[in-house]
Amino acid sequence: MxxxxxxxxxxxxxxxxxxxxxxxxxxxxxxxxxxxxxxxxxxxxxxxxxxxxxxxxxxxxxxxxxxxxxxxxxxxxxxxxxxxxxxxxxxxxxxxxxxxxxxxxxxxxxxxxxxxxxxxxxxxxxxxxxxxxxxxxxxxxxxxxxxxxxxxxxxxxxxxxxxxxxxxxxxxxxxxxxxxPEPTALRFPGKAVVLPDGNFLVSDTTRHQLVELAADGESVVRRIGSGVRGFADGTAGVAAFNEPQGLALLDGSSVVVADTVNHALRRLDLATGEVTTLAGTGKQWWQGSPTSGPAREIDLSSPWDVAVFDGRVWIAMAGVHQLWAYDPAGRTVAVAAGTTNEGLVDGPVAEAWFAQPSGLAVSGDGERLWLADAETSALRWVDRQGVVHTAVGTGLFDFGHRDGSAGQALLQHPLGVTVLPDGSVAVSDTYNHALRRYDPATGEVSTLATDLREPSDAVLVGDDIVLVESARHRLTRLRLPEEAVRVASVAHRTRRAATEVAPGTLRLDVIFQAPAGQKLDTRYGPSTRLLVSATPPGLLLKGEGAGTDLSRTLELDPEFEEGVLHVSAMAASCDDDPANAYPACHVHQQDWGVPVRLTEGAADRLPLVLAGMDDSAV
Structure with missing residues (x-):
């Protein structure tokens, strides 16, 4: 040489x-x-x-x-x-x-x-x-x-x-x-709970506080939290929250709080005003992170509501489309229902799909956990046998304001559920600015009240129902009417224009390019994952299911004119520095719901960008 x-x-x-x-x-x-x-x-x-x-x-x-x-x-x-x-x-x-x-x-x-x-x-x-x-x-x-x-x-x-x-x-x-800033007592409150003494505790979400109101629902008794976005335990004036939402009585002396943006559960001692952390690390859960274990060591993801069901605190884990549960006795937390896939699929809790569960309530007999599944505009429940059911709602892209039989009724992004004395369920139908009612005995949906402003929760007080009227920054008391208010039926689908694709063979390519200075993480096997399904299911003749390749050949049934392709992709990358023995690793993930219209002569390839350069790269 x-x-x-x-x-x-x-x-x-x-x-x-x-x-x-x-x-x-x-x-x-x-x-x-x-x-x-x-x-x-x-x-x-x-x-x-x-x-x-x-x-x-x-x-x-x-x-x-x-x-x-x-x-x-x-x-x-x-x-x-x-x-x-x-x-x-x-x-x-x-x-x-x-x-x-x-x-x-x-x-x-x-x-x-x-x-x-x-x-x-x-x-x-x-x-x-x-x-x-x-x-x-x-x-x-x-x-x-x-x-x-x-x-x-x-x-x-x-x-x-x-x-x-x-x-x-x-x-x-x-x-x-x-x-x-606006000088209101509450600012975009999220959820409420009635305390043992008849007062209300409200999550004052935008001000990062909890506010105790007197029984009149207006007079401020005390504020818990510094009012500054943060994550700190301590006394009422020192503790810090980050956009808190759900509240539930844990026992006669304390309340559990879904501290949403802190990805944590907190405990408020009603007597002292002391705030402590029950679950969560303050970091957001990502695919591959542990899903059970000591509660203070497990990451959570945007807990939105909480309810005590079957001896545990169930958590509407909106950030990962699941229900989790906290065990107060063992101080552990674990997934209770859902796969992290976003959609509406009933069945055993380990196989069910949810889409941003945001409101929880337990039936009077303790046999059902009702939930508002916001992104599917659905009312659903979990039974004590561990099976998920849907009462109202059809999926991610159909919503509106329509009363009638449950199979035809429509909601629009509900955030709260409340069990009524007769066993029916009041739904805070947030984006319809309405309070709706589902009767399990008849399977009928009716409207109890309209002209609200983004109701996000409700609690019962005697013969009244008190709503958290979030966008009016107040609690609103209504007498439960004997008959529902009738409203004109309105149905909608998502506003996005459908992508025209050719019937038959369609090449799906999820474009992922590891960011500069990173490489795919293959230490423990494939670093990518792709899950594909369709609505209606018959649209997809071939290509459904999970795999590790980010490209897949689909077969679309030409008998269908349109539908939705549900695509979920994940890729893991780590810092590419040989000198670093402990490189930082990152998970990139995204769910798409792509409305498609089958058109002869249209494109036979569907590129979706997970991470990479501008559109010229696809």
Whole structure:
């Protein structure tokens, strides 16, 4: 070998493909900008991150929380723009978007896009989706799902260096203008419970507190929590919550709290006001994490409500579409029902599918656990034999306001359930601004009250029902009427346009590219997973089920004109640094519900981007 031979020239780094970013348009206009309207030209010189979200979506709420640290760390170079892209009819109402932006503490400008105009321009197919635009106005990355902020921050650092050197980076204050706070006693309350002395305890979600109200439902007795977003145990004035929701009496002297964004269960001692942690680590559960064990050592994911059933505290684990249970005696927690797949599938608890369970209530005889399954607009229950049933609801894409037999009735994203004295169930039909009633004896659904504003829970007090009227920031007392109010029937399907695909063979490709500085994690076997199903089930002749390959050949039955393909994908990657004996690992996951229309001559390939570069990569 000739030692004097020149060393081989290293291959040049792949050039990032750049596509000019489409303009930001939305009929609803801009929020959190002090009334200013913006174009991409106004943002030139800044790194722009578009967050396509809708406020019903728990994964979107997770991303809002993931973005907070990045926004703070890079606030002089990065502008995050939330592009609100509605699924439900209610979410297209401008007032509802204004409320949601305040409710969830969104600290950046939001473009209200009720007609999905910008969503279509960027070819977005899933909530949430993050798009990165460089300081010169080019799309440089797109990621569907949650868990991608670590990769985006690495890209932001690269863009800061690249455009700082080129002179195309502009630093300074961004366009965000915080709204003026409103002086109400409650602010977007979530859930309530009646205390042994007749007072009410309410989760004051947006202010990160619990509020005890007198029996009149108005007078403030005390506040528990510092009022600052955080995670800390201690006395009433020291303890910190993060958007708490569900409440349940644990015994005569304490209340268990679903501390949603802290991914934890907390305990409030009613006598002392002391707050302690029962379950959760403060970190969000990801695929592959333990699902049972000592409660303080197991990660949870957005617990939304709690109820004591069959000797355990059942948890509506909205973040992973499951029900979990906490055992107070053993101080352990474990999955009780659901597979983490999002949808509506009944059967044994280990096989059932849920979609953001958000409200729980136990029947008077203790034989049923009722639940509001928000994203399927469904009322469901679990029996003591461990079987899941559906009373009202058909799936992810059908919703509305229609009374009648349970098989025909429609709800719209309900968040609360309350068992009535006669054994029927009151449903806080949140996006219909209504209180509904399901009678198990007759199988009929009726409307008890309308003209509410996003009711999210209700409790019984004598002959009255007291609702948490979240978007009116109050408790509202109603006398239970003997007869339901009749309303006109309305039915809806999701607003997204169907993707035209060819009948017969369809190639499904989930595009995943490990972020820069990472590689697929294959230490314990395949690092990817793909699950496919369809509504109606007969649409899919071939290709249903789970596998490890992110590409699959599907066979669509030409007898169907349209349907929905349900796709769930996961990929795991780890930092690629040989010098690091303990590399950080990350899970990337996303569920898609893709409405499809079978059309002769249409595309025979369906690409879905899990993580990777802009659309030119697919």
């Amino acid at each position: 000739n030692d004097s031979a020149p060393a081989p020239t290293p291959a040049p780094a792949p050039r990032r493909v750049r596509v000019r970013a489409p303009e930001l348009i939305g009929k609803g206009g801009w929020l959190n900008t002090g009334g200013e309207q913006y174009t991409l030209a106004d943002l030139r010189g800044r790194i722009v991150i578009l967050d396509f979200w809708t406020f019903c979506c728990i994964n979107c709420l997770h991303v809002l929380d993931e973005l907070r640290e990045l926004e703070e760390k890079h606030r002089d170079t990065v502008v995050v723009i939330g592009v609100h892209s509605p699924k439900f009819v209610h979410e297209a109402e401008h007032r509802a978007v204004v409320d949601a932006v305040e409710r969830y503490g969104v600290g950046h400008p939001v473009l209200d896009d009720p007609e999905l105009a910008t969503w279509k321009q960027y070819a977005v197919r899933a909530w949430p989706t993050l798009v990165v635009i460089d300081p010169e106005g080019y799309v440089v990355a797109q990621h569907a799902g949650e868990g991608h902020v670590h990769a985006i921050e690495r890209l932001v650092t690269e863009l800061e260096a690249e455009h700082g050197a080129k002179g195309t980076l502009r630093r300074g204050d961004g366009p965000y203008v915080a709204p003026e």
